Amino acid sequence: MSAQSLNIIPRPEHGISRSLISPNALKVLNRLNQAGFRACLVGGGVRDLLLGREPKDFDVATDATPEQIRQQFRNCRLIGRRFRLAHVLFGREVIEVATFRAASDPDEDDETQVNDAGRLLRDNVYGSIEEDAWRRDFTVNALYYDISDFSIRDYVGGMEDLEAGRLRIIGDPEARFREDPVRMLRAVRFAAKLGFTLDPELQALIPRLAPLLHDIAPARLYEEVLKLFHGGVALNTFEMLRHYHLFEPLFPLTEAVLAEEENHFPHTLISHALANTDARVAEGKPVTPAFMFAALLWEPMRREMPDLDQPDMSEIQAIQIGGARVVTQQARHVSIPKRFSLPMREIWSLQPRFQRRQGRRALQLLEHPRFRAAYDFLLLRCAAGEVEQELCDWWTEIQTQAPEARAERVTAGRPRKRRRPRRRKPRSEHG
Ligand code: ATP
Ligand code: MG
Numbered sequence: 232m233s234a235q236s237l238n239i240i241p242r243p244e245h246g247i248s249r250s251l252i253s254p255n256a257l258k259v260l261n262r263l264n265q266a267g268f269r270a271c272l273v274g275g276g277v278r279d280l281l282l283g284r285e286p287k288d289f290d291v292a293t294d295a296t297p298e299q300i301r302q303q304f305r306n307c308r309l310i311g312r313r314f315r316l317a318h319v320l321f322g323r324e325v326i327e328v329a330t331f332r333a334a335s336d337p338d339e340d341d342e343t344q345v346n347d348a349g350r351l352l353r354d355n356v357y358g359s360i361e362e363d364a365w366r367r368d369f370t371v372n373a374l375y376y377d378i379s380d381f382s383i384r385d386y387v388g389g390m391e392d393l394e395a396g397r398l399r400i401i402g403d404p405e406a407r408f409r410e411d412p413v414r415m416l417r418a419v420r421f422a423a424k425l426g427f428t429l430d431p432e433l434q435a436l437i438p439r440l441a442p443l444l445h446d447i448a449p450a451r452l453y454e455e456v457l458k459l460f461h462g463g464v465a466l467n468t469f470e471m472l473r474h475y476h477l478f479e480p481l482f483p484l485t486e487a488v489l490a491e492e493e494n495h496f497p498h499t500l501i502s503h504a505l506a507n508t509d510a511r512v513a514e515g516k517p518v519t520p521a522f523m524f525a526a527l528l529w530e531p532m533r534r535e536m537p538d539l540d541q542p543d544m545s546e547i548q549a550i551q552i553g554g555a556r557v558v559t560q561q562a563r564h565v566s567i568p569k570r571f572s573l574p575m576r577e578i579w580s581l582q583p584r585f586q587r588r589q590g591r592r593a594l595q596l597l598e599h600p601r602f603r604a605a606y607d608f609l610l611l612r613c614a615a616g617e618v619e620q621e622l623c624d625w626w627t628e629i630q631t632q633a634p635e636a637r638a639e640r641v642t643a644g645r646p647r648k649r650r651r652p653r654r655r656k657p658r659s660e661h662g
Contacts, residue, residue, distance in 0.1 A: 235382065235655070237503065238386075238390060239383070239384055240390060241382050245383050246280065251280050252280070253330045256265040256291065257378075259328060261585040262304070263328075263378075268293050269360065271313070272290070272291055272292075272376040272378070276376075278372055278393065278425075280373060290326075290329065292331060294359075298540065299317040300330075306320045313330065315330075332358050332362070332366065333357070333365075363445075364384075369388045369417075370388050370399065371388075371389045371399075372421075373401060397428055398430065398433070404430070409443065412446070415437050415443075415475070416432060416459065418437065419468060419475060420462065420468060422513070428614075436520070438475055441475065449564055449565050459472070460505065460508065460523050461520075463509055464509060465512075466509055467503040469502075480564065482528075484561060488534070497529070498618070500611050500614070503526075504523065505526075520567070520571045520605070521572075522567075522608070523576045525604075526611060532579060536549040536550060541603070551580055554580065577601045578608050581601060585609050606630075607625055629641075
């Protein structure tokens with residue numbers, strides 16, 4: 232590790248004021264401090280406050296052991312087996328409190344470094360605050376806001392990198408990426424989110440080491456993929472992931488389709504989906520992984536569909552078969568929990584039903600619990616040039632109509648039946 236002396240930035244020289252910190256995190260910091268422990272805010276919370284951004288959450292680091300932390304709080308749960316963390320619960324807000332730890336010798340205990348979920352277990356020994364700083368991933372993620380004097384403690388040169396908008400890994404980049412390849416995804420995520428530049432060294436290193444992600448447990452990659460695509464800058468992140476060859480280990484089937492570049496459907500459809508997701512995140516609207524995976528895997532699914540010219544094979548059945556195949560293959564790389572893969576497959580298998588605008592089935596589609604998501608997906612396909620605008624407009628418009636008008640509409644194009652008496656004046660096409 233390079234020699235780096237401690238830089239202490241006193242309260243008047245930085246922008247973090249207590250009014251910006253969640254009151255619950257402050258309670259935790261103050262309580263630990265009053266009990267005689269060292270207590271600091273660390274990680275993304277400090278980084279984001281210094282950048283004038285709103286932190287996603289506030290993590291606390293302390294020299295109190297998990298047991299000692301628990302003794303201070305009634306509303307406290309210890310989690311994790313090998314390395315225990317404390318969660319202090321305040322209604323829906325959870326403040327995570329971790330004991331300072333050091334990176335243990337990388338050569339010892341090789342087999343047990345990663346558990347079944349692919350979580351890193353190497354850093355499982357308690358340590359000093361300085362050791363705690365050195366085991367973190369990027370310098371800007373290793374700044375400590377110390378509640379005892381409101382100063383910022385920088386052991387790794389993070390302040391300078393923060394001011395320069397630079398993402399620099401702590402220690403030897405190749406060793407740190409080999410130790411935990413997920414750090415490559417984190418590098419891209421932070422670069423995209425913060426608008427930071429990656430060290431030229433990292434830019435060259437990541438494409439070379441990207442295949443190491445094939446060894447990471449799919450469940451852990453699922454968590455990372457959510458952060459990558461639901462963080463508000465999904466479109467930019469997607470382009471960066473592809474640029475650095477990190478997309479392939481996550482979504483090999485999708486990458487194979489994108490690499491062919493024969494038609495631009497998949498790229499356009501995915502870009503539109505991610506741009507939509509970003510817009511929803513910006514507006515504070517909910518986003519679902521089902522929709523994101525539906526867009527990412529739509530084209531691969533279509534390639535897995537059996538031929539439609541087989542007898543008795545409907546398009547819906549073919550989509551169901553293709554969907555099952557794609558989910559099985561994708562799960563080897565990034566797992567998709569059932570509660571999202573089922574709605575994803577439903578979004579897909581509802582697509583052929585939009586072709587049918589007549590009769591009771593059309594009305595039933597409007598009432599389907601997954602109608603809204605499937606309709607949004609239809610719009611994506613339309614934006615990608617895959618279905619006709621006119622069809623989308625029809626489904627857009629019918630939703631704005633009252634039930635009787637809808638019923639009339641779905642019978643409009645049918646062979647004439649006897650008109651019922653007392654029928655209201657028919658609406659014009661765009662009435
Ligand atoms: P976010 O805004 O996404 O929460 P964050 O920096 O807080 O960003 P977390 O995943 O919440 O990211 O992790 C908290 C801190 O733990 C990080 O800032 C970093 O110091 C450390 N950390 C997390 N993951 C790793 C890792 N894989 N290797 C080393 N340090 C890590
Ligand atoms: Mg965080």
